[in-house]
Amino acid sequence: MTINFFYDLNGNQIRKEKSLEKWYYTYDFENRLTKVEYFDGTQTIVLGQFYFDGDGKRIKKVESSQTTIYIYLRWNIIFEKESSTMI
Numbered sequence: 001m002t003i004n005f006f007y008d009l010n011g012n013q014i015r016k017e018k019s020l021e022k023w024y025y026t027y028d029f030e031n032r033l034t035k036v037e038y039f040d041g042t043q044t045i046v047l048g049q050f051y052f053d054g055d056g057k058r059i060k061k062v063e064s065s066q067t068t069i070y071i072y073l074r075w076n077i078i079f080e081k082e083s084s085t086m087i
Helices: none
Strands: 005-009 012-020 023-026 033-039 042-054 058-063 066-073 075-085
Touching: none
Parallel strands: none
Antiparallel strands: 005 012, 012 023, 023 033, 033 042, 042 058, 058 066, 066 075
């Protein structure tokens, strides 16, 4: 079975294909991964979304029903809050 990889002009992997399955990767203007999606041949599922502050630090991660919030002191993560009910 062949797996094909596709990249944008910045070298970011934007798609992976394996038969009918496809994974899509979205990046922001700073080349930070912001979304991962999976297509099984019939529907697209968001596997993860990632949010950043103005300094480029990841402040929130959403994967399936799990949300993680990151609290920083300067550039160091000092606290992570995980929740399956957080909006």
